[in-house]
Amino acid sequence: MGLFNWGDLQLGRIPLRETFVATESGGGDGRGLDLEGQESYPPLTRAQVIARHDGINSLIPGQIIPVTFTDKPERNGYFTVKSSSSTYTEYLNDTVTADWKVSLDRVGSDAETDLQSRLTGAVRLNDFVLTGERWHAPPIGHYGYYTGATNPTLMTRTGADGTITVYRTVPANTSPRWGCLPTSYLAGRVRVTTTGGQEVYGVDVPLATTGWSLTNGLINVTWSATGGGSFDVQSYTGGAYRSKLWSPFYSSSGLVGGAWDAATLLRNDPEMAILRLVKALNPGRFTIDLTLRRGSRIIEGYMQIGTAADQLKIRLNTAEAFVDTSAQGYLTATNDDSDGNRFACGSARTFIAHANGGVQKNTTTTLDFWIGVSAAAGGGGTLNANPDFDTNLTGWNANGGTAVRVTTPVKVGVGAAQFTPNGVAQFPSIESNPVPVTAGTIYRASAWIRCATARAVDLNINWFNNAAVYLSTSTLTNTLVANTYTFYDGTVTAPANAATATIAPTVANFPPVTDVIVVDEVRLRLPVASGDAATDLRNQYLAAMPEAVYGVRR
Structure with a gap:
């Protein structure tokens, strides 16, 4: 009212x-x-x-x-x-x-009207012989999604506005139809705000060069003066926005600085918004167009410089480890951050992987890119307590040996757990307290583990029923190089009757006291959702279709 x-x-x-x-x-x-x-x-x-x-x-x-x-x-x-x-x-x-x-x-009314989404355009021309993935996200409150004789697959993403359904592998040459209460139409929309958080309703309106934001409830992008000027790309996971700073460059050392010279909107609809930012180079100019679509987990970008070809790039302010998969059109972090996510970025055209993690192209006047995170399902929340050991060993128990917190060698943060077998126990381990699980559900187990000797070390997930009776163990195993951290990452399925589980880095068989292990970032959680992996985000970027909505009588 x-x-x-x-x-x-x-x-x-x-x-x-x-x-x-x-x-x-x-x-x-x-x-x-x-x-x-x-x-x-x-x-x-x-x-x-x-x-x-x-x-x-x-x-x-x-x-x-x-x-x-x-x-x-x-x-x-x-x-x-x-x-x-x-x-x-x-x-x-x-x-x-x-x-x-x-x-x-x-x-x-909604009872007599179908809304038809005409998905225009084509798969982005790319250098990786990829066909992309045609997808579409109507408002949160829609119903009766119809694409003719062939149904798309679907996934859900939880954002600040609620849970939005994303339809994947939408059949080609179709214009989906759907219904929606008019009172629900704006839920999950793309929004542009300016200074003071005031939403901007059109394109021919003044827009501050700082203080703006571009959001769809899943990703929120603002401008920060940090690090010589950066995009603050905030991904909504675990019930909150999680921030990563990305700095754009118009030359090998040319940062934008604290502010842009102009900001304007090229499109501003509930389905899609395009924000253009301009930096004067005196002479010449540098522009970035940022595009955000309803239901998307990534921000799309296009850089252009009007003067001679130079090095264009966008990279993380704070470096994160990654495996160079630029030959496949994307990059993603090697390990999870503290929120259970991994940065993801890429381009439709051949690019160089920046050392911090990012997209770089030399001797060019244009660069397209996308950035976001590969987000864990269920909000990315870790089920077990104290996975990083940065303060103490609360929530962990030593079986067949002793455990202490150490500050070196640490893989992430400022602490790790060191476990020493007692030399007589079979399968000694450092084990988390039990956490609730659901039978038949797939979970993701991950950890960094190193050993003082070269040998096999397991990451075990032990399953128990509601009476705390042991049922079985799921195991991820690696043969470690001495004094070298190795990343464990895999999925396990809770067996029938499972009610709780523990995660336990374990030294197999009857290890001697010299087989000391150090563990860090030990996590049990739901896996990355299908559709949110880095390769999925890349494919969705390539086939992101501009949308126009029309009303059609049923």
């Missing part, structure tokens, strides 16, 4: 005070709806009035929008814009008003 108990009128993304009168007309080719009202400061802020004035004038004739009322919900439905206008009046140091008018044609 609006201020002073006025109802709310939601005109597309624009929130307005509900008008007392809704003038409707029938006959001819359609059913019209004419609305007019006033927004004012006070009671709104001046910035809110200006944003709504600009938003009304940014409505595009022929554009389909949801319209909802608080006090006249029978009028809710989908409409196409015929015309719109707003008169802005400012009484200096007193009041600001926006007197607006819109003229709409009714398409229909």
Whole structure:
């Protein structure tokens, strides 16, 4: 409910005070709806009035929008814009008003209207002989998704707005149809905000060069002055946004600096937004276009320099280890960060892997790229306590030996656990406290382990029933090089009747006291969801189709 108990009128993304009168007309080719009202400061802020004035004038004739009322919900439905206008009046140091008018044609209610997504464009031309993956994400509240005789596969991603469904392998040459309550249409939308968090409703509006954000609930991108100027790319996992800083360069050493010279929007729809940033090079200019789509886990980018070809790149501020898979069009971190995620990035064209982790191309005037994270399922949460040993060994038990916390050799952070066998026990281990699991569910086990001698060491997952009776063990094993950390990473399935599990780095058989192991980042959690692995993100980038939405009578 609006201020002073006025109802709310939601005109597309624009929130307005509900008008007392809704003038409707029938006959001819359609059913019209004419609305007019006033927004004012006070009671709104001046910035809110200006944003709504600009938003009304940014409505595009022929554009389909949801319209909802608080006090006249029978009028809710989908409409196409015929015309719109707003008169802005400012009484200096007193009041600001926006007197607006819109003229709409009714398409229909959600019960009688299909929304058709026309996925335009083609798979990006790429240097890796890849066909990409055609995908699409309607609003969170949609229903009845239809692609004809062939159904797509689907996955869900949980973001700040809730759980959104992403349809994968959408059949070629089809335009999906779906229904959606007008009141649900905006859930999971792409949003651009400017200084003060004010949402921007159109493209022909002022946009601050700092203080803006670009978000879809799964990824949020802002600009930071840190490190000579960086994109703060925040991925929503584990119930919160997790930040990584990425710095763009227009030459081998040319950082953008604290701020851009101009920012503008090329597109700003619930389905997709494109933000253009401009840096003056005096002479010449450097631009980056950032694209974000509804339901996407990645931000897409395109760099361009107008002067002579130079080195263009975007890389992590803080280096992370990775395996160089640039020949396959992507990079991803070797190991998880503290949030259970791994950075992922790539390009459609041949590139050089930057040493920090990033995309680089020499002697060029353009560079396309994408960045995000390969996110663990279930929010990326680690089930066992204290996986990093940075403070103590709470939550861990030594079986057949002794365990102490050490500060060297450490793989990640400032601590690790050192375990020394007692020389007589079979399969001695350092073992986590039990954690709840669900029978039949796939889990992911990972750890960094090193041993003082060259030998086989196991990462065991021990399964127990609800009476704490041992059932069985799943094992990941490696033969270690002496005094060298090795990363263990694999999936295991909880057996029938499993209710709890422990994760336990284990020295096999009857090891002597000299076979000392050091372990770090020992985690049991749900695996990376199908669709969120780095190669999936790469394929989705290659086949990301611009979307236009039309209303079709059922």
